[in-house]
Amino acid sequence: MRMISYENFGKASDVLHLSDQDLPAPKRGEVCVELAYSGVNPSDVKARAGSRPGVTKPPFPQIVPHSDGAGVISAVGPGVDTARIGERVWIWNGQWQRAFGTAASHIVLPDEQAVALPDSVSLETGAILGIPGLTAAHTVFGGGEITGQTVVIHGGAGTVGYLAIQLAKWGGAKVITTAHGAGMARCASAGADVVLDYKADDLADQILAANEGDLVTRIIEVEFGQNIATDTAIIAPNGTIAAYGSALNMTPSLPFYPLLFKAVTIDIVLIYLLRKAERIRAIDKLHSALADGALDCPVQKVFGLKDAALAHEAVEAGGRTGAVLINVAG
The missing domain is CATH 3.90.180.10 (Medium-chain alcohol dehydrogenases, catalytic domain)
Known part of the structure; x- marks a missing residue:
């Protein structure tokens, strides 16, 4: 070979x-x-x-x-x-x-x-479909169905984020995503309902305003360390932060008390180590979205x-x- x-x-x-x-x-x-x-x-x-x-x-x-x-x-x-x-x-x-x-x-x-x-x-x-596809599918659907929920996807212009936007829309969620520059148009083309500039000083306020003032139940996070303050402000009680990256800050400091009193789940996602049932679910979601023509x-x-x-x-x-x-x- x-x-x-x-x-x-x-x-x-x-x-x-x-x-x-x-x-x-x-x-x-x-x-x-x-x-x-x-x-x-x-x-x-x-x-x-x-x-x-x-x-x-x-x-x-x-x-x-x-x-x-x-x-x-x-x-x-x-x-x-x-x-x-x-x-x-x-x-x-x-x-x-x-x-x-x-x-x-x-x-x-x-x-x-x-x-x-x-x-x-x-x-x-x-x-x-291996790393990008499974990561997107698990971060979107790892907590169950998302129909009627609002999902925030940070870094929606990246490979995983772009797939996650499409999967979340296909799954019936309202999608708010963050990007910058040309990436904002890319997120819109993927179907995001709202695209915000991640460099905005008042990003948390903008996200909540885009969600009619309501906190959000699920956040898909590419830069966990950089965004933890924003995520803490916008996450709903019993909500989940599904984080698959933190390259810009690998040793983040967490505001534990606010996270504790919202009972927030922090799901650190390493796609290589998915349990069998989780992987099967993610594969099924990918195949179903592809069959429906909902995933590019x-x-x-x-x-x-x-x-x-x-x-x-x-x-x-x-x-x-x-x-x-x-x-x-x-």
Whole structure:
């Protein structure tokens, strides 16, 4: 199989290498997927760069990066129904706690991590459903149905936020989102009812005014540390803050007393560690929204496998309006 790998942390152009390796046969309970696309996420580039706190060296001697991807099952191991051969699938947790991810022509992994892709859904979209799709679906629906509720989505112009806006609208919620500059129009195009500038000094007051003065029951949070004061002011009693990021402030100070007397649930979301029932629910929501034509998963650019370093650099540059994919056959 052809693959991109690295042995040391560093710049993408310095450490990512294209090579060939024998394709391993799937073991019991495993499938081999011939990949078409690999999705590149911020977590992938941070892992390759060695920027995760406390991690000083790669966890394996050789790493094929990326957790997301889509393709066709080409072989199955003992215990897996042979009818799965030829099935179009998308991948979750491809490189989570494993050495070999999706930046390759093939991947061998447990059967359940290759999810049947609906016939109407493209392989490009399938390669986006792992980290961005599941994160959006779980942060929106992790507490149950949202029909008739108001959901606040911070950072709605980002990849997860853009999907979350669409899912929340499809789920029957009123959606208030925050963004800045050109991102505000992007949020509106995704269907947000109200788009506010996250740099506004009176953001909390603006959110409450947009919700007719009522507190909100669910907040989807990309910058937990930066926004905790605003979130505390606008969250309703027994409400939930579903936080999947806090890059600008990784050691936030919490106003515990106000949060306590609203009995606020803070749901720290790491999509790799979803419980099985939660993951199944998120998958079902994604597939249902796609079937209803309610979910658009834009792609900004597709790179060839040999240009994997450029794909990493595109993600590192930020400001994207869609996913970055690698055509592993290219």
